[in-house]
Amino acid sequence: LWKREPRSEQSQEQSILFNIRIFIQFELKNHNIEEKLKLEGVLQFLAMDIENQKGDRARVITPSKISPLDILEGNIFKNSYESLRNFVPEDVNFDFPENLPLPRLPILKNENVRYIDINDDFKKVAISVGKHIKDGVITNHETFIPINKLPQDLAIFGKSGSGKTYFLARFIKELAAKSKDVGILVLNIKKQSQEIFYNDFTKLKYSDEDFHIPYFTKGEKDSLKKRLQETATYVYASLGLKNVFEKIIYRTEVGFLKLKGELPEFFLRLLKGVEIYIKKNPYGPEEQANLLQVFRNRMNVYNEDKIQNVLRMTETLPTWVTDWLNGKNIFLDLSLCSKFIKPLIVNAIFQLVRTVTKDSEAEELKYLIIIDEAHALLEKPITTNSDDADFITKEQM
Secondary structure, eight states: OEEEOOOOTTOOSOOOOEEEOOOOOOOOGGGOHHHHHHHHHHHHHHHTTOBOTTOOBOOOOSSOSSOHHHHHHTOOOOTTTSOOOOBOGGGOOOOOOTTOOSOOOOOOSSOOOOOOOOOHHHHTTEEEEEEEEETTEEEEEEEEEEGGGTTSOOOOOOOTTSSHHHHHHHHHHHHHHHOTTSEEEEEEOSOSSGGGGOTTSEEEETTSTTOOOOSSOOOOGGGHHHHHHHHHHHHHHHTTOOTHHHHHHHHHHHHHHHHHSSOOSSHHHHHHHHHHHHHHSOOOHHHHHHHHHHHHHHHHHTOOHHHHHHTOOOSSOOHHHHHHHTTOOEEEEOTTSOTTTHHHHHHHHHHHHHHHSOOOOSOOOOEEEEEETTHHHHSOOSOOOTTSHHHHHHHHO
């Protein structure tokens, strides 16, 4: 709480002097003296960095003689308690020292923030993201991200319940209003009932019959080998297989093209082809048995009609993909998809996006992909065993 000093009798101008009090309430468990001394040490450390131009440092009063009622009523600057010390605004510096032993907001080492005069024309092509946080302290500077800077990756972090989803929904709503020709694709990974935040979006759930993501999409002929390799990479990693399977899957894909002229329509048929390839191109007896056993265990997870229908190859792109490429907004709900299937589905989506979009050097936003609750896929694996299926999948993600 703060109070400006009253005008002096000699001047009618407002005083630039202020009185400041900071109140901290704490409770000690079982009158723990060690905990009390530690906390008082922290408060003394904090007070050392607050002083006025005369060199008077802030005093720590424990316990305070000011009652909670005084605080509520703002009746806290009582001259009868002690002589008050005056501060000017320049004296108050809350850029806390690096070694302050208190939890605080994270400090970004490489901030890319410029202070500029923001006018209405600039706001039309930028998205507001709230107040700027500098060195862990919230400032009064409103922060914007220019829409055409969004082709760079952007991450939103925060504790559970801190409002990330609400922030994201507001961010997307503002973006959709200001860039009507930008296609926005939202992947809902974990939480159910999130579609209420995206009223104007086309919505598809994993359980819907028309929820469709082909595991491989035909593209330009000159990039066929590259796309086969990318498909082999995401398939072996999604299944949690060792990297030896990357070449096996790729060679199986090439074999299908030579024999049939195309990859199989259903994903399980591709996996069956991989199994046949392993049998016909054996490694040593022990390695061969291990490869087949591991692969069959993984393959059984995907032996469901629903998965085969979702990943089925077709001659034309799914309707939602065409709509997205034409600037419409799409919400894909994967919240009811099992955690074993989810990495494969998400990887298939990104492989599909890689195939149907082209890289551009122009600094212009054309499409946007948003993953809500991305940590459900991107969290670090619990184990450090590089042969573990969970480790392989999450490292690839």
